[in-house]
Amino acid sequence: MRELELYFGPQHLGMVGNFSITLKVEGDRILEAAANPGYLHRGFEKLMEYRTWIQNFPMVCRINVVEPDSMEMVYAMAVEKLAQIEVPERAHFVRSIYLELARVGSHLFGLWAYANMLGFDTVAQWAMYHRDLILDLFEELTGGRVYHIYIWPGGVRRDFPPGFKDKIVNTLHSIGACVPDYDSTFFNNRLFYERARSIGQLTQEQAKQWGATGQTLRATGMPYDVRKVEPYAAYDKVDWDVPVREDGDAYSRVWVIRDEMIESVHMIFKLLDVMPEGSVYNRIPNPFKWKIPKGQAYVRCESSRGELGLYMVSNGGDKPYRVHFRTPSYPNGLIILEKLLKNASIADVGNIMISLYVVAPEIDR
Amino acid sequence: MDRNQITKWIKAPAKMANKYSLHAIYFCTGCGIIEVPPVITARWDAERFGVIPVATPRQANLFLITGYVSVKTLRAIIRTYEQMPEPKYTVGFGSTHLWTLIDKDMANGYIRYRENYNSYRRNQELVLGELEWPPLFLVSDESQGNEQ
Amino acid sequence: MNNSLRRKLEATFKDIRIAIPEDGRITVTAENCSILAILRFLKDAGFEHLALISAVDYIEDNEFELCYILTCYMQGRDFEGKDLHIILKTRISREDPNFQTAIGIYPNAEPYEREIHELFGIKFEEHPRLTPLLLERKYEIPPFRKDFDTRKYVNDLFDNIPPVEIEEK
Numbered sequence: 001m002r003e004l005e006l007y008f009g010p011q012h013l014g015m016v017g018n019f020s021i022t023l024k025v026e027g028d029r030i031l032e033a034a035a036n037p038g039y040l041h042r043g044f045e046k047l048m049e050y051r052t053w054i055q056n057f058p059m060v061c062r063i064n065v066v067e068p069d070s071m072e073m074v075y076a077m078a079v080e081k082l083a084q085i086e087v088p089e090r091a092h093f094v095r096s097i098y099l100e101l102a103r104v105g106s107h108l109f110g111l112w113a114y115a116n117m118l119g120f121d122t123v124a125q126w127a128m129y130h131r132d133l134i135l136d137l138f139e140e141l142t143g144g145r146v147y148h149i150y151i152w153p154g155g156v157r158r159d160f161p162p163g164f165k166d167k168i169v170n171t172l173h174s175i176g177a178c179v180p181d182y183d184s185t186f187f188n189n190r191l192f193y194e195r196a197r198s199i200g201q202l203t204q205e206q207a208k209q210w211g212a213t214g215q216t217l218r219a220t221g222m223p224y225d226v227r228k229v230e231p232y233a234a235y236d237k238v239d240w241d242v243p244v245r246e247d248g249d250a251y252s253r254v255w256v257i258r259d260e261m262i263e264s265v266h267m268i269f270k271l272l273d274v275m276p277e278g279s280v281y282n283r284i285p286n287p288f289k290w291k292i293p294k295g296q297a298y299v300r301c302e303s304s305r306g307e308l309g310l311y312m313v314s315n316g317g318d319k320p321y322r323v324h325f326r327t328p329s330y331p332n333g334l335i336i337l338e339k340l341l342k343n344a345s346i347a348d349v350g351n352i353m354i355s356l357y358v359v360a361p362e363i364d365r
Numbered sequence: 366m367d368r369n370q371i372t373k374w375i376k377a378p379a380k381m382a383n384k385y386s387l388h389a390i391y392f393c394t395g396c397g398i399i400e401v402p403p404v405i406t407a408r409w410d411a412e413r414f415g416v417i418p419v420a421t422p423r424q425a426n427l428f429l430i431t432g433y434v435s436v437k438t439l440r441a442i443i444r445t446y447e448q449m450p451e452p453k454y455t456v457g458f459g460s461t462h463l464w465t466l467i468d469k470d471m472a473n474g475y476i477r478y479r480e481n482y483n484s485y486r487r488n489q490e491l492v493l494g495e496l497e498w499p500p501l502f503l504v505s506d507e508s509q510g511n512e513q
Numbered sequence: 514m515n516n517s518l519r520r521k522l523e524a525t526f527k528d529i530r531i532a533i534p535e536d537g538r539i540t541v542t543a544e545n546c547s548i549l550a551i552l553r554f555l556k557d558a559g560f561e562h563l564a565l566i567s568a569v570d571y572i573e574d575n576e577f578e579l580c581y582i583l584t585c586y587m588q589g590r591d592f593e594g595k596d597l598h599i600i601l602k603t604r605i606s607r608e609d610p611n612f613q614t615a616i617g618i619y620p621n622a623e624p625y626e627r628e629i630h631e632l633f634g635i636k637f638e639e640h641p642r643l644t645p646l647l648l649e650r651k652y653e654i655p656p657f658r659k660d661f662d663t664r665k666y667v668n669d670l671f672d673n674i675p676p677v678e679i680e681e682k
Contacts, residue, residue, distance in 0.1 A: 009441060010392065011391070013391055017398065018398075018438060038646060039437045039441070041437075045657065065398065146399050296540075311582065334646075361396055
């Protein structure tokens with residue numbers, strides 16, 4: 001049989017985000033795959049060197065469209081570390097609740113993409129609807145649905161409005177009441193089991209060698225979570241478990257997503273119970289003329305796809321000298337995807353890619 | 366009655382059919398793609414206006430440009446756009462696209478991606494020729510569902 | 514914990530400088546020739562995860578600085594207390610930047626080095642695939658260097674596109 005070069009290009013029904021893969025196929029079997037990112041490259045890291053520390057916040061959000069909150073968090077953490085700013089206690093709790101809500105929203109988006117690709121349209125519509133309820137909460141808190149510039153170095157921008165706590169509880173209860181429906185329609189469905197079992201299988205050794213973090217690694221049996229290993233914000237003040245599965249294929253990864261969502265909801269209820277009173281904001285010096293002392297910092301947090309890190313260098317001025325994001329989709333989309341697609345069939349490309357949860361703007365920045 | 370009137374009468378049902386059945390192509394151009402799934406799913410249901418996503422360019426007549434366009438994407442856009450049959454329409458979607466539409470003389474590039482060496486700054490010149498023009502149709506991030 | 518690792522490193526390799534601030538981010542500065550040996554030593558000591566390879570352009574010193582950020586997956590294996598990272602830095606000259614590749618030690622270094630080659634112009638020897646990853650055009654100066662003026666580039670390129678005539682119906 002002859003070899004053929006196919007472009008699984010940006011315009012494709014199985015593709016979420018602007019990303020393409022060049023495949024060399026022989027019949028139905030893939031011999032070699034080469035990922036082709038760069039459709040969304042905006043050169044953020046270079047653009048950030050032209051803007052002051054505060055002016056960079058609207059740029060930082062746009063690196064990851066699905067969950068911009070973890071990006072803001074990691075940038076604010078780096079700036080606080082370089083400038084040595086303390087954050088009040090209540091702000092830690094508010095940040096944790098905010099990040100966990102964003103995590104649930106992002107996992108629901110991933111569920112939409114995956115269920116849509118497999119053909120489970122009903123579950124996809126439910127997931128998107130429930131994510132919209134969470135975006136309504138964000139709109140009331142911060143004013144924007146998707147890009148909220150809420151986390152600020154020194155705390156958060158404003159406190160919860162009155163009655164917000166009850167709104168969070170009601171929304172999460174209404175989402176949680178649908179979990180049996182989700183389970184019986186999608187997660188316990190025999191069709192999903194048949195289609196996702198043994199697809200994109202990774203062993204723990206391979207995952208560690210190729211730099212995987214997040215649910216790709218947790219689905220192979222290793223309970224590695226940055227929130228437990230290096231707790232930031234208020235994650236060490238409540239009791240929670242890291243969901244882990246054993247097999248390392250697409251089925252396990254999607255089940256880890258479901259377990260994480262339920263764990264996040266429980267964590268939000270616990271955090272709301274123990275949240276202290278106080279201010280949520282420590283004043284920073286004049287943000288328009290703010291010079292940060294010379295130094296370097298590497299901070300990290302757990303976004304919904306894995307470990308998100310930021311390496312920041314400052315040379316004492318009012319603009320960053322070098323900013324470099326370590327995004328979790330980078331090893332997933334560029335190394336692991338290419339290795340997993342060898343000897344797969346063309347029909348499984350979308351399955352593998354979306355179960356690895358590759359978000360294209362994170363790779364290109 | 367003259368010929369113009371008759372032609373208008375005959376074309377009117379066709380125009381109305383076009384207006385209420387825009388099939389959008391499934392292509393995520395930029396970062397505004399995050400708001401397209403809420404538009405086409407159950408909450409801000411666009412299917413009541415007749416807008417559904419379809420798989421291939423040959424079946425579509427609406428192209429969504431969701432945000433800025435980079436150099437690499439432009440090639441894919443032109444290839445996809447040329448495969449779409451007539452009549453076809455373009456919609457600029459999202460606040461990033463609004464920023465890139467600002468003309469050079471007016472704002473002199475006071476846009477978010479001012480120094481970006483990789484993206485086009487004037488999206489209106491992407492699509493040429495005989496089109497209904499998008500400024501009537503700009504959908505911002507917060508207002509989908511309220512348009513039309 | 515930190516001190517035993519520090520003593521082992523200083524015993525094995527000469528002429529490296531180690532700085533340990535309180536937050537657990539050990540900074541190791543070394544010469545070019547011993548970087549690969551240090552990476553292999555650290556990988557055997559338990560730092561199995563290469564999180565990032567980054568490059569910073571110090572144009573006044575006329576040098577690039579390459580940083581390797583290493584973390585470990587299992588806490589408490591050789592070290593107790595806070596989670597340790599190692600930031601391994603080295604300087605290479607800006608005139609003709611060349612370096613060895615780390616793929617033999619950490620297989621996931623491949624796209625990071627490819628991106629640094631494309632954006633900074635640093636060549637990595639024996640890298641299997643140094644083709645462009647993100648960019649499409651050719652730039653005379655690699656875009657992330659400090660002497661690449663993006664405003665001038667954008668003005669020259671995008672404003673020289675002639676406007677298109679849209680016909681009236």
